[in-house]
Amino acid sequence: MQWIDSVKDPAAMALILVGLFFLVVAAIGVLRLPDIYTRCHAVSLADSLGAFFLLAGLSLHASTNMVLVKILAVLVLLYLLNPAIAHLTVRAAHRSGLKPWSREDT
Amino acid sequence: MKPNYYTLLALKTGLLTLIWCALSSPDIFSESGLWDVVMGAVAAFTVAWLNTERKGVYGAIRVGQLLGYCLWLAGSIFRSGCHLSLLILNPRLPINPKMIRHRCELSNDSSAVLLANSITLTPGTITVELDSHDLIVHTIDDSSAADVTDRHIERKIDGLFSTKGMS
Amino acid sequence: MMDFFQATFIPGVMMGLALLSTAYLYRVLCGPTVFDRMLGLNGISTKVILLLLVIGTANDRVDMFVDIALGYALLNLVGSLAIAKYLEHQGDAINAMD
Numbered sequence: 363m364q365w366i367d368s369v370k371d372p373a374a375m376a377l378i379l380v381g382l383f384f385l386v387v388a389a390i391g392v393l394r395l396p397d398i399y400t401r402c403h404a405v406s407l408a409d410s411l412g413a414f415f416l417l418a419g420l421s422l423h424a425s426t427n428m429v430l431v432k433i434l435a436v437l438v439l440l441y442l443l444n445p446a447i448a449h450l451t452v453r454a455a456h457r458s459g460l461k462p463w464s465r466e467d468t
Numbered sequence: 469m470k471p472n473y474y475t476l477l478a479l480k481t482g483l484l485t486l487i488w489c490a491l492s493s494p495d496i497f498s499e500s501g502l503w504d505v506v507m508g509a510v511a512a513f514t515v516a517w518l519n520t521e522r523k524g525v526y527g528a529i530r531v532g533q534l535l536g537y538c539l540w541l542a543g544s545i546f547r548s549g550c551h552l553s554l555l556i557l558n559p560r561l562p563i564n565p566k567m568i569r570h571r572c573e574l575s576n577d578s579s580a581v582l583l584a585n586s587i588t589l590t591p592g593t594i595t596v597e598l599d600s601h602d603l604i605v606h607t608i609d610d611s612s613a614a615d616v617t618d619r620h621i622e623r624k625i626d627g628l629f630s631t632k633g634m635s
Numbered sequence: 636m637m638d639f640f641q642a643t644f645i646p647g648v649m650m651g652l653a654l655l656s657t658a659y660l661y662r663v664l665c666g667p668t669v670f671d672r673m674l675g676l677n678g679i680s681t682k683v684i685l686l687l688l689v690i691g692t693a694n695d696r697v698d699m700f701v702d703i704a705l706g707y708a709l710l711n712l713v714g715s716l717a718i719a720k721y722l723e724h725q726g727d728a729i730n731a732m733d
Contacts, residue, residue, distance in 0.1 A: 371638070371639075371640045374640070375640065375644055378644075378648055382648065382651055382652075384549065384553065385651075385652070385655055385682075386651075386655065387553045387556055387557060388556075388678075389655045389658035389659070390556055390557070390658075391552075391556040392658055392659060392662055392674075392675070392678065393658050393661065393662075394556065394561065395556070395561075395563070397565075398668060398670045398671055398674065399565060399594070399596075399606045400563060400565050400608055401662070401671065401674055402594055402606075402674060403552060403591060403592055403593075403594065403608045404552075404556065405674055405677065405678050405681075406588070406589070406591050406594065407549055407552050407553065407556075407591040408678065408681065409681055410545050410549065410589060410591060411545065411546065411549040411591070413681065413684075413685060416648075416685055416689075417685070417688065420688055420689065420692050420697070423640065423692060424692075424697060425695070428490070428493045428698060429697045429698055429701075431490045432490065432491065432697065432698060432701040432702075433688065433697065433701065435487070435490060435491070435701070435705065436684065436688065436701055436704050436705060436708070439705060439708050439709075440681070440684070440708060441589065443708055443709075443711070443712045444681070445585055445588035445589045446712065447677050447711070447712060447715045447716075448588055448594060448677075449584075449588050449594065449595055449596075450715055450716060450719040451670055451673050451674055451677065451715070451719060452594050452596050452606065453596055453597060453719070453723070454670060454673075454719040454720075454722045454723045455668070455670040456596045456597065456604070457723050458722065458723065460668065460670065462565055462566075462567055462606065463565060464564075464565060464566065465563075465564050465565075491702065491705075493698065
């Protein structure tokens, strides 16, 4: 079982780097996209894919099973709460009458 | 699986106790650790008892299919996430955002909520309003709009809950 | 002697996450509508939750930091819920621009 230990850290690093890539893309999207509705898509990208890969990498590096279970609990909570928050933000914008940006306008 | 009041109560208590044990990680071989688990189970039972309606009508849930659906949803999130990253990184920014009004053909409220949640969780589509069976969905380009309008999420959700509402 | 993962890589990830949250901070400070500020705040909260877990990994005490992260995630939901409920009844987009 020696080879598992030697491959664990590089695999964790690769997963964390993939997660950071998605987080960077989401940050670029938050700066670049034209209005609140489209920016919300970018934030949901960071929340779902970026957080998933980063936490997968961290749980691969985790020393005990209990730590792994706790990190998975955080992941499940993020997946349950973040869609609700995104939906709330967008619904508040929609109900107060904010017009979505569209390609025909400009 | 078609739960009645008592199995639902037991299920909720067990799940909450499990979460309690995962978060507090007690040492069950010592006396104080055992006490921890007992107190957690009592608290979990109280919460489950307060949050289960005795007179409620509970529809059946297909647990195996629900797990399969979660796996399929994870794959679909990954695919549309890669698509959205390519859109954002493209220098010409080829987005075409639209508001779509979508009428879903699902028989009960639980399925409609699961559909709205899945649409929001998938990058590229966000549910703006959910009014019993009318959804207003904001989509970022034509291919993510097609994900909603071709109804393949709905067909997968349709069999998960039986016709009776959960509430 | 600490290995490369904990001595070099994890601090780099921490700095990267802190830098990323400046993009959201720009949205909070300069966002054209009040909803952009809310979105930026939500993005920063997610980064802080991830950062807490990374700090826990750096110190080998993830089990302690996870509880703080869970509390932070729940607090984030409650805060966003209150702000969204408050802003929903403003009625017009002119009030939202400032």
